[in-house]
Amino acid sequence: xxxxxxxxxxxxxxxxxxxxTVSDKEKDALIKFYHATNGANWKIKWDLSLSVxxxxxxxxxxxxxxxxxxxxxxxxxxLPAEFFDLINLVTIDLHKNNLQGKLPAEIGKLKQLEVLxxxxxxxxxxxxxxxxxxxxxxxxxxxSNNLSGTLSSEIINFHALQNLSLFDNSFEGEIPKGLExxxxxxxxxxxxxxFKGTVSKNLALLDPLxxxxxxxxxxxxxxxxxxxxxxxIVTQN
Numbered sequence: 001x002x003x004x005x006x007x008x009x010x011x012x013x014x015x016x017x018x019x020x021t022v023s024d025k026e027k028d029a030l031i032k033f034y035h036a037t038n039g040a041n042w043k044i045k046w047d048l049s050l051s052v053x054x055x056x057x058x059x060x061x062x063x064x065x066x067x068x069x070x071x072x073x074x075x076x077x078x079l080p081a082e083f084f085d086l087i088n089l090v091t092i093d094l095h096k097n098n099l100q101g102k103l104p105a106e107i108g109k110l111k112q113l114e115v116l117x118x119x120x121x122x123x124x125x126x127x128x129x130x131x132x133x134x135x136x137x138x139x140x141x142x143x144s145n146n147l148s149g150t151l152s153s154e155i156i157n158f159h160a161l162q163n164l165s166l167f168d169n170s171f172e173g174e175i176p177k178g179l180e181x182x183x184x185x186x187x188x189x190x191x192x193x194x195f196k197g198t199v200s201k202n203l204a205l206l207d208p209l210x211x212x213x214x215x216x217x218x219x220x221x222x223x224x225x226x227x228x229x230x231x232x233i234v235t236q237n
Contacts, residue, residue, distance in 0.1 A: 030058065042075065096121075165189045199226060
């Protein structure tokens, strides 16, 4: 009976060890991310000599890294391309840090991503085309960065999107009409950018600042409301 009990304990322990293990590729991606974002100066650091399960802000399930929660943790630097080898990520929350550089094209590898929260950083440049291929996105928060360029008409691929915030950047051009067809979209803030043209009443009502933009002189103004027949946005609970 004693030997049976010991066997059972050993079996359970082995299962815990297995559950605690992520692939070498994912662990290596996390380590490269740690070094690239100046991990030695994070508020809460990782002890790389210990198991990944002990690393602050890392959520693993069934041997896969599915979440990173490192908001307001003094991350600096750029996201390395290897970061996007974490292809099982569902949630990335790195807001309120000092991340810089552009979003790499490799972000399109995250086919299961539902939440991307990078607001209050210093990320710059335009959005890579590959981001529009992440059809699982439900929450996209990129406000208060240094992003620029235009929004692609491929934004229509964000079928599951519920919350979109691009507030306080330098986006320009026209707001894609495809936003009207995102029937799950219930929260949105595109204000304090440099968008031009007209916008539908439906979209303007979703924006708490009613689409307040800056012109070339930095003067705020409201985008003109398109008086054509509106397309109703249907929200789902």
